[in-house]
Amino acid sequence: MKIFEFVRPADAQAASAAAALASTAQQDADVRFIAGGTTLIDLMKLNVETPARVLDINRLPLDKIESTPDGGLRIGATVRNSDLANHPTVRRDYPVLSQALLNGASAQLRNMATTAGNLLQRTRCMYFRDTAMPCNKRAPGTGCPAIAGANRTLAVLGTSEHCIASNPSDMCVAMAALEATIHVQGPKASRTIPFADFHLLPGNTPHRETVLEPGDLITQVELPAPIQGSKQLYLKLRDRASYEFALASAAVVISVASGKVTHVRLALGGVGAKPWRSQEAEAALIGQPADPANFRKASEAAMRDAKPQSQNGFKIELAKRCLTHALQMAVAS
Ligand SMILES: Cc1cc2nc3c(=O)[nH]c(=O)nc-3n(C[C@H](O)[C@H](O)[C@H](O)COP(=O)(O)OP(=O)(O)OC[C@H]3O[C@@H](n4cnc5c(N)ncnc54)[C@H](O)[C@@H]3O)c2cc1C
Numbered sequence: 001m002k003i004f005e006f007v008r009p010a011d012a013q014a015a016s017a018a019a020a021l022a023s024t025a026q027q028d029a030d031v032r033f034i035a036g037g038t039t040l041i042d043l044m045k046l047n048v049e050t051p052a053r054v055l056d057i058n059r060l061p062l063d064k065i066e067s068t069p070d071g072g073l074r075i076g077a078t079v080r081n082s083d084l085a086n087h088p089t090v091r092r093d094y095p096v097l098s099q100a101l102l103n104g105a106s107a108q109l110r111n112m113a114t115t116a117g118n119l120l121q122r123t124r125c126m127y128f129r130d131t132a133m134p135c136n137k138r139a140p141g142t143g144c145p146a147i148a149g150a151n152r153t154l155a156v157l158g159t160s161e162h163c164i165a166s167n168p169s170d171m172c173v174a175m176a177a178l179e180a181t182i183h184v185q186g187p188k189a190s191r192t193i194p195f196a197d198f199h200l201l202p203g204n205t206p207h208r209e210t211v212l213e214p215g216d217l218i219t220q221v222e223l224p225a226p227i228q229g230s231k232q233l234y235l236k237l238r239d240r241a242s243y244e245f246a247l248a249s250a251a252v253v254i255s256v257a258s259g260k261v262t263h264v265r266l267a268l269g270g271v272g273a274k275p276w277r278s279q280e281a282e283a284a285l286i287g288q289p290a291d292p293a294n295f296r297k298a299s300e301a302a303m304r305d306a307k308p309q310s311q312n313g314f315k316i317e318l319a320k321r322c323l324t325h326a327l328q329m330a331v332a333s
């Protein structure tokens with residue numbers, strides 16, 4: 001790990017101003033915020049991240065979970081994953097988020113990991129984490145060895161010829177289905193970003209993962225008011241029962257009246273280059289009878305554009321079964 005300067009900004013504006021001096025907020029940023037450190041420190045030890053300045057945001061007043069006047073919930077950037085998962089309002093009104101968080105990492109990691117840090121966790125692609133290997137995401141223009149190499153855990157949706165990395169977050173899958181909004185303090189002004197617009201697809205710039213610019217500090221994530229009477233569920237399929245990333249996962253928010261689907265939001269994890277909201281699957285279900293045949297049709301629609309690589313073709317059927325089963329479990333709950 002190279003020598004770096006460690007700074008504690010006094011407030012969000014000072015943090016944003018200090019980070020605005022960076023040349024980028026993407027891969028190779030020379031200034032980084034640190035929250036729980038469970039992604040950043042790992043990558044610094046591997047020399048994948050080499051910031052010259054690290055800005056500690058843990059003392060900023062961003063650790064609250066508060067109700068909003070319109071019945072939603074505002075979650076501070078430094079709220080720990082374990083606190084968020086176990087918050088009574090989250091457990092009652094947003095169980096899909098609580099379940100997704102509790103399916104992630106380990107208890108120790110969840111006690112450190114924060115809301116904003118989870119939004120920005122990096123891919124687990126093995127080539128990205130090994131500086132002896134080429135990788136377009138880490139070192140643009142060097143190539144993507146995963147395409148002809150170890151790609152069993154990587155993405156089948158939203159990939160490009162330059163990068164097939166999967167987004168590893170569980171929390172983000174639930175937030176995509178809940179249609180969260182991300183609040184950002186920039187160097188000149190604050191702004192909000194709809195969750196669907198926050199992460200970028202790799203295209204020919206896989207080193208650009210989000211729309212964040214230098215100086216952008218995530219301050220809160222806001223959830224809209226829960227859909228009254230909706231059923232919610234997060235289902236994660238992985239190689240072992242804990243402490244493992246998803247091969248495929250599904251977040252479901254669904255309402256059914258008189259046997260028909262009246263509201264549905266669906267997102268997939270483990271299979272997409274970003275947390276994967278499937279409006280195709282939602283469109284296939286809305287107004288239809290809530291039965292296994294239609295759940296399977298929706299799952300087929302979700303994976304219609306999937307592109308398998310040499311080792312991860314199994315994920316397509318796995319994701320379909322995951323979503324079908326999650327829908328069945330949600331409506332039966
Ligand atoms: C062994 C292991 C297993 C794991 N398993 C899972 C799993 O199964 N599922 C899962 O979802 N996750 C898993 N994780 C990932 C874990 O959830 C993330 O490491 C964690 O959420 C990151 O949060 P953090 O606060 O520690 O982030 P940090 O490491 O502090 O920061 C991560 C990134 O976010 C940036 N950042 C942090 N806060 C802000 C802010 N407010 N504004 C702008 N930028 C910010 C940092 O600069 C950095 O680039 C695992 C991690 C490990 C190490």
Ligand code: SF4
Pocket residue numbers: 123125126127128134135136137138143144145146147154162163164165206
């Ligand atoms: S899949 Fe993406 S992260 Fe992995 S080696 Fe290829 S470019 Fe790098």
